[in-house]
Amino acid sequence: MFRTATLLTLAAVLASTSACSKSDAPTKPAAKAAVAPLPGSYFLAEAPADAKDIRAAKRSLKAGDKVVLIGRIGGSEDPFVPERAIFTLVDKAMKTCDEGSDMDTCKTPWDYCCDPREQITANSAVVQIVGPDGQPLKAVLNGVKGLKPQATVTVVGTVSKAEGQNVVVNATGLFVKP
């Protein structure tokens, strides 16, 4: 109760002061420096052996496992996160919208919009390249060395999280199928 009352007061005070100072112009985040592409050292020259499909692999993965996964970049309209080394990889068995017969005009076929969301989630894994702080590197991935939506990628790395459908792999190497 005390906490709620404090919060209310705080909110009211802050809102009224900020409303006075910012009602005319929304706050703008600070300008930031341009983000560099992911260093070439993360890209593998040859395809790693024994790559597993995502759906099958997800059943048995645990945090800390070494893993080699293969899949296609996709799962949403923008499978990359701008300026962060993270993307979603979808099982190769999933058909993109342009591989079906009636959705060949889809502009973003890699979002699998013709499939139910649960199915996309079940067939997806998150791939990230992290820095020493454990957070995704500030780097651009989309468009670098063949990384693009719908590209087939083999990922070598360690499972950082495996909770139900949520599998996150910290990648150490990427091989993009030419």
Add this chain to the structure above:
Amino acid sequence: MSEPLIQCRSLTRTYTRGTETITPLERLDLDVMPGEFLALMGPSGSGKTTLLNLIAGIDRPTSGTLHIGGIDVGGLSRSRLADWRSRAVGYIFQLYNLVPVLTAYENVELPLLLHRMSGADRHSRVAAALDLVGITDRADHYPRQLSGGQEQRVAIARAIVADPAILVADEPTGDLDKASAAAIMELLGRLSREAGKTLIMVSHDPACAAHAGRILHLDKGRLVEHAAATVGAAGVTT
């Protein structure tokens, strides 16, 4: 003997209205000397206003040549002709054509706006022109506050203010009573005699034409006769 100021050779003007071709002026030859006061007379449609407009540079000949002060006026482009008019010709209209929203002073000042000069110069020239026509006391009046005779005096001041060599007048007394007409003709005569202006006037009124040094009669676009009234008239060569 000096050169003619105006030289017309085979000057012809035709108009086409639908399928009909009208020739108000046909193969006219005419020389006008500097300082001459010439009256053009003739019935309606005889071509006198057409000749006046050609000399004033507001119309162009269909064929023939028109040289004024050595310049082939018929060959000038529209914009050069406009510049030439602003320097060489002062036009006096039957209906005065003063701008009703401008005062007498401002009406007279109008032609000077086409020339580069200081405000003081412009003022002195407008004042001189108004003085010459005897209307200085009406300088601040609008045309609606002036009599017909006074309006025509303002119009004459406007015609002479830029000091053109030629003054053309189309029935300048046509809208005035006798007394005013006489005063205006007296003024025009003075401009010709004392200021040395070459004056070409269209008139139906023989009394007005009598003020001219030479009278030309036109009929159906041709000169039919001319009366040399005074000295200095050049011959008609047709």
Add this chain to the structure above:
Amino acid sequence: MQTLPFTYSARNLGRSRLRLLLSVMGSAMVVLLVLAAGGFVRGMTTGLERTGDEANVMIVGIGSEESIERSEIPASVASLLDASVPGLRTAFGTTFVSPEVQVQLPVVAGAGSPEGRLVLVRGVTPTALLVHSQCQIAQGHWPRSGHNEILVGQLAHTKLGVSAAALAVGSTVNIDGRDWIVSGRLAAPRSVIDAEIWMPLADLKEATRRLTDSCVIATLGTGPGAAEFADVAAFARQRLDLEITAMTESSYYARLAGFFAPVRAVVWITAGLIGLGGVFGGLNTMYAAFASRVRELGMLQCLGFRRSAIVLSMLQESCLATASGALLASAAAVFFLDGVAVQFSMGAFGLLIDAPALLVGLGAGLLLGLLGTIAPAYRCLKLPISESLKSI
């Protein structure tokens, strides 16, 4: 080119007072209409733009990026975001993270429609006032959870089609079949939030029998270590199981503004068509004005003034009249149109007669003068000078 004196153009306006009155009032009417259209477009666009704050990031369900009302995300997202992304804005130990439910519900108030009108109802926690910095409680108090209390925006009555008094603090409003008491008035000037109804998040969830939130809105921090949009987007991506995605609040509202582009286009086209009628009226008036002085125009050419100088003078004359009308209309618009509330499907907004709208209005006035002059000027000046001089 030697031009005619400006006094000539100005005094010409006084030749016919009736014609001057027609020109000025005609122009004023057209410009007022254009200003109303401009105020509508500016009000709508600015309302949507100002609702979205560039420093705010929204987390919504994947696939619901175009409509938060369709979005459903687990209620845990807000606390997960707070715990996972450092560098969000904080003050006195409170992170600027606002879980919200947004839903259109039928609302009946006062003497309004008995079936009610759909109004955007936002379920919020007190942190909503932190992330929505343009909002403040103008009157009354924050609604207490469990007390059937709501905050109503200052333009909510417009959306409901009732008087402002019907939503006064203390009055009762029926939302989706249940009565709520107005505990306060919410002010979010020039924002579409001004037409919303806010209530405690838990109450709205309970009333609508839902467990999920629509979205979470968080404000990015400032200075070193501040989170960036990409950090929140990465968080959303890492939680594949939550099926969430991040977008900036400003981009969401910019996209909404884009959806209403056809409405704005229709408004402009309507104003344009009526303006065209104004141009034809202007053509008539100016033609009458110029045709009555063809002889004078011939005389001016006879003196040596070029046609371009005369056209310029004519333009000055008509633009002076239409600009006077435009100024009158601008004054009227600033005093009588600015802030007038208009309702639209998303809520309500006030007409905004700001500098861009006024510039468009003045531009329309000048264009009216310009278009209304060219054709009559051409007709009057195409005659040969000798013909003009014969004109009666």
